[in-house]
Amino acid sequence: MKGLEPLPSVDRASAMPGSIVWPVVVFIAGIVLWDLVVRIGEIPPYLLPGPLLVFKTLIADWPILSESLGVTLLTALEGFIAAAIGGIALALLFNQSKWLEYALLPYAIVLQVTPVIAIAPLMLIYLPQQTAVVVCAWIVAFFPVLANTTLGLNSVDRNLVGLFQLYRASRWQVLRYLELPAALPFILGGLRIAGGLSLIGAVAAEIAAGAAGAGSGLAYRISESSYRLNIPRMFAALLLLSVAGIVIYMLLALVSHGLLRRWHESALRKEK
């Protein structure tokens, strides 16, 4: 019966989802290396805390940190929603009128290329603190949505446009049945980028705000811990931030996959 047995190692290796296994391997190796460096080098915790200490701090400080995480996530979420609505709406406007695009696009680009960390202090002068932070998250996140949506709306199959023209579709019908569905993969790509960026924008603005006084987001906890040389808590907060970023990215990727699953190449599984 030997000939009928499946080839052992090769097949199983290819069946393992490499996209999960390898990051986990690297993660574990990194933790072990980090721990070894701290132990062997006898590095004091106020310079570099070991992974275990960071984890303990995370648990001990959870009440403070979780509250701050909530604040930062809410800010990022508000910025993200504003960016999604603003970016898509602006792209639709540009799509309807070339003149609007010519008039407004340069300013959208100016907003995009000016570093948010430099805009944040200004915003904090003119706006209430929480609003200013959300606006900063929005500024960072909206441009990829705008750019991708515009690209998507302009990437419609020329023959399909002809088909809609043949049946005398209204402007609205073309948008609803042709341009928006065709742009959907691009819009979702833009939103995926915007999710991470809104977190970055929120954190950058929080740091600027933290230096100015009050604040309770995660970024504020980080700078506060840094003044107090509470390095383990700094690491714990940082860890929370990256986990939040990863979760946001995965959630958006999931939504994108769900929406495109039936038809778009990016979401189709390869045929075995």
Added chain:
Amino acid sequence: MVELALPPSDAHAAVRLRGVTKVYDNGTVALGPLDLNIRKGEFVSLLGSSGCGKSTALRLIAGLIAPSAGTVDVAAQSSSQAIGFVFQEPTLMPWSTIRENVRLPLKLAHMPDAQSSARVDEALAQVGLADFADAYPRELSGGMKMRASLARALVTEPDILLMDEPFAALDEITRFRLNNDLLTLWRELGKTVIFVTHSVFESVYLSQRVVVMTSRPGRVSAECRIEAAEPRDDAFRTSVAYAGYCRDVSQALMQASDAQVSAAKAQA
């Protein structure tokens, strides 16, 4: 400009092109001057070498592009559904099922789904895709996609059917079958069909008249009437008359390109 009605004197004309030329924005002279008269209910094939402007001619007739010179008259253009167009590529919306793709023209005409469903199913059955109504275009073969595209063109029951090499990607058996189906549809529904093809055999089998075009810029080089007994069926394919028509049309096609070559030589 495309005029949407013919003068009343010409009650039997379906399509009339007069001195039509098309120069694309990049300077390519794609067509003409082209003169073409097509009667209501006629089945006409446009035959010509690749790039001679056949697709351009169809787009002009459909009103998708405007002629650079000359006039395009199309009869009975009151409704938005008078023309059906089968593009050279299947041109389906990848995000919709086959059923929704076929339903599109009716949807754009604001027909409620409940009302359009019967017609959509009928059109799908006509092209033999009833079992694939809920599939997505990517799940279909090239030929099946083309048939879906044909069903979409038929679903509005148009007066004029413009077909741009619809069967070029199909195997012979399927092509023959669809040829017969198309002829049946044409006979029963009395539509005007303008059919673009590369194939001498297909053009002879299907049409009442074959218009042979010169290479780019496309003009009418010759017209061959195919006066075979109706209805045509597979027996016609093997008949002596068929072979004779094919020979005539082939010669006309050869002459069209020869004329081009000698004209080029004369210019040089």
